[in-house]
Amino acid sequence: MRLYAAVAVSGFRRYATYRVATAAGVFTNTVFGLIIAYTYIALWDQRPHLGGYDRDQALTFVWLGQSLLTAAALMGGSFQEEMQERIRTGDIAVDLYRPVDLQLWWLAGDLGRAAFHLLGRGLLPMAFGALCFELALPASPLTWLSFLCAVALGLLVSFALRYLVALSAFWLLDGAGLNLVSTVLSVFFSGMALPLNVFPGPLGTVAEALPWAAILQVPADVLLGERHGPALAGAFAFQAGWALALLAAGRALQAVATRKVVVQGG
Amino acid sequence: MWVRSTMTYRTSFVITTLGNIAITALDFAAIALMFSHVESLGGFGLAEVTFLYGTSSTAFGLTDLALGSMDRVGRRVRDGTMDVLLVRPVPILAQVAADRFALRRVGRIIQGLVLLGWSLPRLDAEWTWDRLLLLPVMVLSGAAIFGAVFVAGAAFQFWANDACEVQNSFTYGGTTLLQYPPTVFTRELVRAVTFLVPLAFVNWLPALYILDRPNPIGLPGWTGLAAPLVAVACCAPAGLAWRAGLRTYRSTGS
Numbered sequence: 067m068r069l070y071a072a073v074a075v076s077g078f079r080r081y082a083t084y085r086v087a088t089a090a091g092v093f094t095n096t097v098f099g100l101i102i103a104y105t106y107i108a109l110w111d112q113r114p115h116l117g118g119y120d121r122d123q124a125l126t127f128v129w130l131g132q133s134l135l136t137a138a139a140l141m142g143g144s145f146q147e148e149m150q151e152r153i154r155t156g157d158i159a160v161d162l163y164r165p166v167d168l169q170l171w172w173l174a175g176d177l178g179r180a181a182f183h184l185l186g187r188g189l190l191p192m193a194f195g196a197l198c199f200e201l202a203l204p205a206s207p208l209t210w211l212s213f214l215c216a217v218a219l220g221l222l223v224s225f226a227l228r229y230l231v232a233l234s235a236f237w238l239l240d241g242a243g244l245n246l247v248s249t250v251l252s253v254f255f256s257g258m259a260l261p262l263n264v265f266p267g268p269l270g271t272v273a274e275a276l277p278w279a280a281i282l283q284v285p286a287d288v289l290l291g292e293r294h295g296p297a298l299a300g301a302f303a304f305q306a307g308w309a310l311a312l313l314a315a316g317r318a319l320q321a322v323a324t325r326k327v328v329v330q331g332g
Numbered sequence: 333m334w335v336r337s338t339m340t341y342r343t344s345f346v347i348t349t350l351g352n353i354a355i356t357a358l359d360f361a362a363i364a365l366m367f368s369h370v371e372s373l374g375g376f377g378l379a380e381v382t383f384l385y386g387t388s389s390t391a392f393g394l395t396d397l398a399l400g401s402m403d404r405v406g407r408r409v410r411d412g413t414m415d416v417l418l419v420r421p422v423p424i425l426a427q428v429a430a431d432r433f434a435l436r437r438v439g440r441i442i443q444g445l446v447l448l449g450w451s452l453p454r455l456d457a458e459w460t461w462d463r464l465l466l467l468p469v470m471v472l473s474g475a476a477i478f479g480a481v482f483v484a485g486a487a488f489q490f491w492a493n494d495a496c497e498v499q500n501s502f503t504y505g506g507t508t509l510l511q512y513p514p515t516v517f518t519r520e521l522v523r524a525v526t527f528l529v530p531l532a533f534v535n536w537l538p539a540l541y542i543l544d545r546p547n548p549i550g551l552p553g554w555t556g557l558a559a560p561l562v563a564v565a566c567c568a569p570a571g572l573a574w575r576a577g578l579r580t581y582r583s584t585g586s
Contacts, residue, residue, distance in 0.1 A: 086492055086494050086495050087494045087495060089495070090492075090494075090495035090497035090498045091497045093497070093498055094497045094498065094500055097501040098501070098505055098508070100521070101505060101508055101512075101517075104516050104518070105373070105512050105516055108373050108374045108512075108516040109366055109369070109370060109373065112369075112370045112371075112373075113370055116369055238347075242348055243343070243345065243346070243347025243348035243349075243351055244347055247347060250354045250355045250358055253358070254358045259359075259362040264365065264366075265365060
């Protein structure tokens with residue numbers, strides 16, 4: 067356990083090194099937050115209470131999305147490219163030889179990275195949004211606490227999905243294509259493109275049942291106070307269920323994949 | 333060369349191309365979904381917003397195809413591989429542009445043109461000859477303005493060598509901004525992208541001229557015709573900035 071904690075800490079510190087890049091990222095998140103916020107204002111001005119949100123809630127959703135974007139690696143750009151590169155070059159054989167669990171090792175590193183991005187690229191855009199717009203942030207510390215739980219579970223689901231994508235490199239060798247598809251799906255079905263409760267009819271129902279909903283839509287609903295009592299427990303169960311199922315799938319796929327590895331002598 | 337290298341992993345290339353089509357299609361889906369709830373956004377109907385989207389996306393797609401690799405300059409400066417480009421007898425800007433040239437970027441241009449073609453017959457515009465002529469001119473000068481932003485951003489990376497995301501907020505952020513009507517945004521923001529970083533000339537001002545709509549910050553309609561002049565005016569300082577940046581380049585040794 068201490069080992070994985072150390073891996074997580076080094077993941078945190080690795081990303082904390084790039085200060086200029088983090089500042090640039092905060093700037094980008096803020097610019098995009100501004101653009102999307104104005105389009106949502108135009109939309110909610112015409113249709114107040116669209117999707118059950120009022121305008122302030124919709125704006126909170128925008129800034130929350132920008133804050134979680136990098137932490138949950140919704141646009142990619144995290145461990146999966148590195149892992150695919152190790153699979154392509156064969157370095158993965160060295161990783162498999164180590165007395166650690168492959169999945170937990172990458173999970174620890176990714177959670178460390180996510181923790182840094184939550185602080186480094188999450189807080190400032192949210193603070194900027196709260197300064198410029200009227201946001202519907204909760205007053206109760208209990209809501210904040212359940213929100214943090216929802217974010218943690220969401221990060222777990224996000225990792226589990228990307229681990230499956232990373233493992234695909236055992237068969238495809240070059241993961242670029244699947245990474246892109248994964249990015250498209252996660253941006254669209256997490257609620258990043260538009261909150262899922264605004265999706266019309268059956269599309270909305272399907273989108274809210276898919277695992278990507280656990281990454282942004284569910285934490286947002288928890289923060290906005292849309293889930294209470296049994297509904298809150300249901301939300302956690304939804305996230306935890308997907309996390310367990312996807313992590314188990316990753317484990318199974320990994321077992322199949324590692325049987326394929328042939329270590330070349332030399 | 334880069335075209336052939338991507339073809340090596342054929343399955344992946346097919347998935348990448350399909351992914352690109354999906355990414356651009358789903359990009360517009362957000363706007364389409366918005367219009368499933370409302371008739372107009374900022375006073376602009378679906379056809380007009382699609383027109384803005386199509387022009388912005390096509391112009392950006394052209395620039396992205398030619399110069400999309402410019403954000404690698406920061407990495408090259410950091411790891412010192414810029415040296416390789418300096419010793420070759422080809423203009424450095426051309427080499428940077430050709431670096432990791434990705435054919436799949438054509439997808440965005442196709443998507444932009446398809447949406448543009450869909451919107452044109454549905455627009456409530458009086459097609460006089462100057463408006464018809466302005467249409468291709470605005471896309472090309474829009475691509476040139478985006479190009480100037482790309483080159484200026486790459487020049488900036490000689491100083492701030494891992495800040496390529498700042499560039500993204502002007503390029504990707506710029507094209508996202510221009511996909512929505514100017515009336516949606518505050519006047520300060522519209523002023524900033526008209527006078528500070530003249531992205532408004534990519535499509536907002538020419539489109540207002542074509543659609544014969546009032547300018548939200550009170551500029552006269554003919555400013556839309558000035559797009560090519562603005563494009564030239566942008567490219568000159570961007571080129572100078574690139575040369576100045578290249579002069580300050582110091583290799584990393586080792």
